[in-house]
Amino acid sequence: MxxxxxxxxxxxxxxxxxxxxxxxxxxxxxxxxxxxxxxxxxxxxxxxxxxxxxxxxxxxxxxxxxxxxxxxxxxxxxxxxxxxxxxxxxxxxxxxxxxxxxxxxxxxxxxxxxxxxxxxxxxxxxxxxxxxxxxxxxxxxxxxxxxxxxxxxxxxxxxxxxxxxxxxxxxxxxxxxxxxxxxxxxxxxxxxxxxxxxxxxxxxxxxxxxxxxxxxxxxxxxxxxxxxxxxxxxxxxxxxxxxxxxxxxxxxxxxxxxxxxxxxxxxxxxxxxxxxxxxxxFITSEGRKMSKSLGNVKDPFEYIEKYGADALRYFLMREIPTLDDGDFSAERFQIVYSEELANTFGNLVSRVFAMTGKYFDGIVPDRDFDDEWPAFVGQKWEKYLQNMRKYNFRCALEEYVELACAANKYVEDQKPWELAKTDREKLAGVLYNLLELIRHLNLMLAPFVPVTFSKVLKAFDAEVIVENVRAAKAEREWGQLKSGSKLNKIEILFPRIEIS
Ligand SMILES: [Zn+2]
The missing domain is CATH 3.40.50.620 (HUPs)
Incomplete structure (x- = not known):
């Protein structure tokens, strides 16, 4: 039971x-x-x-x-x-x-x-x-x-x-x-x-x-x-x-x-x-109390319609302090959406999947070397879970953001497109690490942005992961992604949205 x-x-x-x-x-x-x-x-x-x-x-x-x-x-x-x-x-x-x-x-x-x-x-x-x-x-x-x-x-x-x-x-x-x-x-x-x-x-x-x-x-x-x-x-x-x-x-x-x-x-x-x-x-709107007479009432349906449920969910959990008052600003919504979801995660996923497609026919390459990742990811999980236990969702997501930024920096530092010409073996290890990082990031995001979570899950060898995801503890271990498994096509996760 x-x-x-x-x-x-x-x-x-x-x-x-x-x-x-x-x-x-x-x-x-x-x-x-x-x-x-x-x-x-x-x-x-x-x-x-x-x-x-x-x-x-x-x-x-x-x-x-x-x-x-x-x-x-x-x-x-x-x-x-x-x-x-x-x-x-x-x-x-x-x-x-x-x-x-x-x-x-x-x-x-x-x-x-x-x-x-x-x-x-x-x-x-x-x-x-x-x-x-x-x-x-x-x-x-x-x-x-x-x-x-x-x-x-x-x-x-x-x-x-x-x-x-x-x-x-x-x-x-x-x-x-x-x-x-x-x-x-x-x-x-x-x-x-x-x-x-x-x-x-x-x-x-x-x-x-x-x-x-x-x-x-x-x-x-x-x-x-x-x-x-x-x-x-x-x-x-x-x-x-x-x-x-x-x-x-x-x-x-x-x-x-x-x-x-x-x-x-x-x-x-x-x-x-x-x-x-x-x-x-309570939530204020653009720094003021929300009221019909001020015309600044934020309508949840409008935001879902325009940006999708995941974007609204993420913004509310990330921008408004979980256990205190906060402000809902349209400008901040746009910034949080594009910086923390579209650029930091959406772009990372599409780049890494595209490179795996190009250099390894969409097959997860061999795990070769881990760098500092297992220890670093372990620390991030620990802090993430500590904050979740304290009901501090905003700070839990801070751990996601930091890990996602570190993964992006890793791409820039390692330059897989150059490794492709000089060092295939290292390229394999780097891409493995990046795919594994994406898997961890996605798992951190799972309670917050469920639609995105499912899309990424499906793009991995979904069958294996869906089955294991209930044993979240094991999933939080480094290296659970299986080398040799085939990646599926990934949808665009967070499309660019024009400001009206
Ligand atoms: Zn009254």
Missing amino acids: SEKFYVTTAIPYVNSTPHVGFAMELVQSDVLARLMRLQGKDVFFLTGTDEHGLKIHEAALKQGITALELCDKNAVEFVKLTEKINATNDYFVRTTNQKHIDFVQDLWKKLEGKGDIEKRHYEGLYCVGCEKFISEKELEAGKCPVHFDEPKRVSEENYFFKLSKYTDQIRELIETEKVKVVPEFKKKEVLNMLDQIEDVSFSRPEESYKWGVPIPGDENQLMYVWCDALPNYISGVQGTDFWPADVHVIGKDILKFHAIYWIGMLLSAGYELPKTIMVHG
Whole structure:
């Protein structure tokens, strides 16, 4: 039995089309899923959409359709993104699915059975844009700092979840990293937040929330977003034994709900706990906050259409710091694409394959001498894997870039086209080394640019390599490429793209 690995994205709210920030989260999760599959693990990768709440109800009213029709319409866009970006999710959960609804109602009963649910009178300010209660302290000039709207004053009956009962237990779990929050500075944020945690409202009256899962035994109350959405991580793998999650990949704005609310719910209901919560930052566009009014929203579909999914995936993983905020600039996209993919890798592959074709009829020549490569490549792998383990994809790719640059320099230093006239034997050794370097580079790129990875794999004696690639450890050894095997034709990996 192989080891299990379960990774999730957060589930975005379906009131608009997919954001590039979600595209990044999807790719981060997919990189982990692919990496673990390469290591032979049995992987489950879950994503989906969060579909209840007043905002959906109101948006649907405006469009003259039902809330569910609106969800159906928008969820399609998110599913389309998973496909276009080559995410290998095993399931796409929608919180309007009956299977999910049954699960959260059952979970509710567990919390209630534990004595952790209580009906209370609640008065407060509510921002519909945020779909949450907001405190006086958070307001700026009487308005929500995110939506610049005046919140509604609400006075109603709510069911509360007694979260404060669990704060000490949660603090210990976070401190001891039994539930690990990555990066470290986010762990500290959670510990600070725990000082101010109170019981939380887990329901809203039907007449004010309109669109949600009914509370078992009280149809006049609907479940509030966190109580409905967070359990998708379990409802989505029902019938399997994948829970608990190894990694929840989330944005920094929902850290509190994952590291505190969710853990509290699981403790109350008696479920196992997720092992790691990996927190990414926000993406700005051309140095400014992305907004429709500024007209600087980056559309993931547009970039995929123009450059291909691999290019967008690589850029998001390489340019945006994995665990912090970053900027998406069109100019940087062009530079990263042409320098780190087209020139450094694409050109190297086509040159080396062409030379092997010309001088050795496309047959992998004999391994003759290794220079410093085995040691150097070994070091690169070590650092690459260290960074991958720390969820620092950007730095892992730095190792790829350095190795690719070294391979290019080797071509310039050795000048195979001159060796072809003077020293056939050395030429064979040099080309062997270059082909073997390409194989390693491709393996490093595998979780990031899967389309390219497959193209290069097919160009090698694919059968041999595909079979072995699951034993990634052996594949990381120097000299696995078989002399005498025939190379296939290589496609152009990263075509030149004109700047419009
Ligand atoms: Zn707001």
